[in-house]
Amino acid sequence: MTLRKRDSVLLHLAAVFTAVVILVPFLYMVVASISPQSNLISKPPKWIPDHLDWHRYSDMFSGSSAAGSTFKSAMANSVIVACCTVAISMVISIFGAYAFARLEFRGRRMTLMMFLATYMLPQVALLVPMYIILSGFGLLDSKIGLILVDCSLVIPFTLWILSNYFLTVPRDLEDAARVDGCTRVGALFRVILPTAKPGIFAAIMFSFLLAWDEFMYALVFTSSTNSKTVPVAISEFAGRYTTDFGLVAAGGVLAALPPVIIAIVFQRYVVSGMVAGAVKE
DSSP states (O other), X not given: OXXXXXXXXXXXXXXXXXXXXXXXXXXXXXXXXXXXXXXXXXXXXXXXXXXXXXXXXXXXXXXXXXXXXXXXHHHXXXXXXXXXXXXXXXXXXXXXXXXXXXXXXTTHHHHHHHXXXXXXXOHHHHHHHHHHHHHHTTOTTSHHHHHHHHHHHHHHHHHHHHHHHHTTSOHHHHHHHXXXXXXXXXXXXXXXXXXXXXXXHHHHHHHHHHHHHOXXXXXXXXXXXXXXXXXXXXXXXXXXXXXXXXXXXXXXXXXXXXXXXXXXXXXXXXXXXXXHHTOOO
């Protein structure tokens, strides 16, 4: 066996192993969501259900039960919060990243590092200050307050990705557009953004995932079904004395569908965008 062939075989084996490690828990979650509760709590556990039980999904889609009604409301809240967070974060990040990538001013790199440092702070360290701020503005237990909080988490991340990606766009393209009469904003929209589509799609994808999966802020800053998101709703399926593991699994499957669909649709943009975004000045 040649060295190249051996490396190829090892690479494929590693890829298969990684895929199995990642997909097996998700596969079991799907199986658990349609398994009777008796199978899930039996000892030893039964990996193959005696019969398929679809009532959890029907309850969630119809909202006929309390858990189903809560989950439907939480899904709607998560969609609103995630989409609004992505929209606001991308507008701010695009203009901010362009400024960091193209404009020369004192403390440019230091300022960008400070934005990134806020992203590195543990969320628990920011809970009390954010709670006081939201309480002062009357935004506790509201989707608007949660959107603003999620933006504080997402913007530093997308700003870092896009600023590094914009650095990979040749300055000559922008200079040529400005010679033809474009302003900086015109060059941004006509030259930079079309060229930077992979990085933008990657930033949209990851900002959506951050907002969709965010749990701690949503748990602390929301208390009613009017603003609770999917991660909080799923956590409440666990009772004090007993837990319907199948219901938790069904909620996890439904909650995973939007991010998975988006990842499949934009996967080539995500990979190329993250690779190019790793290039630094």
